[in-house]
Amino acid sequence: MTISVASLGEIIWVIGIVAWYVIRYPFERRARRVRIVAGGRSSSDTVGLASALLGLAILPGFHVATGIPAAADHPASLWSVALGTIIFCSALWIFRMSHKELGRNWSITLEIRERHELVSAGPYALVRHPMYTSFLLMGLGQLFLLPNWIAGISGLIGFAVLFLLRVDKEERMMLETLGSQYRAYMERTKRIFPYLY
Ligand SMILES: C[S@@+](CC[C@H](N)C(=O)[O-])C[C@H]1O[C@@H](n2cnc3c(N)ncnc32)[C@H](O)[C@@H]1O
Numbered sequence: 001m002t003i004s005v006a007s008l009g010e011i012i013w014v015i016g017i018v019a020w021y022v023i024r025y026p027f028e029r030r031a032r033r034v035r036i037v038a039g040g041r042s043s044s045d046t047v048g049l050a051s052a053l054l055g056l057a058i059l060p061g062f063h064v065a066t067g068i069p070a071a072a073d074h075p076a077s078l079w080s081v082a083l084g085t086i087i088f089c090s091a092l093w094i095f096r097m098s099h100k101e102l103g104r105n106w107s108i109t110l111e112i113r114e115r116h117e118l119v120s121a122g123p124y125a126l127v128r129h130p131m132y133t134s135f136l137l138m139g140l141g142q143l144f145l146l147p148n149w150i151a152g153i154s155g156l157i158g159f160a161v162l163f164l165l166r167v168d169k170e171e172r173m174m175l176e177t178l179g180s181q182y183r184a185y186m187e188r189t190k191r192i193f194p195y196l197y
Pocket of ligand 1: 098102105106107108109110111112113117118119120124128129130131132133170174
């Protein structure tokens with residue numbers, strides 16, 4: 001049995017998405033047991049999360065399952081699949097490290113947990129939002145893995161909507177909660193790219 005390069009990219013993308021959920025699931029379960037003391041899901045955050053879900057999972061998943069929209073297909077290449085695999089694996093690694101480091105402070109939305117603490121170790125020593133760095137890399141990996149302009153680019157668009165709707169609000173919330181401790185942390189870190197932005 002031989003598989004095409006296009007199918008190979010799609011299979012790797014599916015494995016990547018399953019691995020993403022395997023990493024996330026235990027943190028979702030644990031988060032249910034830690035009390036929320038401030039914040040909550042706003043309508044703009046719901047739009048951001050829905051965009052990320054649509055662009056990074058639903059649209060590409062629909063394309064992989066049905067081949068639609070075939071008109072947006074472009075030729076697949078082995079170098080693109082290899083690059084996409086490396087980028088997607090890096091995204092999963094950063095995603096896993098950020099969850100591990102955030103631990104009980106993690107929330108899917110903008111919330112403050114009981115006894116919330118500033119996390120500034122591991123990937124958080126370099127950037128304030130490594131989980132968003134991992135979403136950006138996932139979107140980039142998707143672009144290289146799926147040879148379809150719409151399903152390929154949708155992850156980056158979904159990430160951008162979530163990031164732009166959320167990041168200022170998240171930093172404001174952290175400043176209100178942790179005050180000078182978070183301000184000092186902001187002064188020594190970048191947002192998503194170490195030393196750059
Ligand atoms: C989905 S997590 C994303 C965390 C971070 N923005 C990132 O990209 O890695 C969002 C929650 O993490 C918490 N959080 C964000 N940065 C944090 C930090 N440095 N220390 C502790 N909690 C943090 C906030 O309570 C926020 O509601």
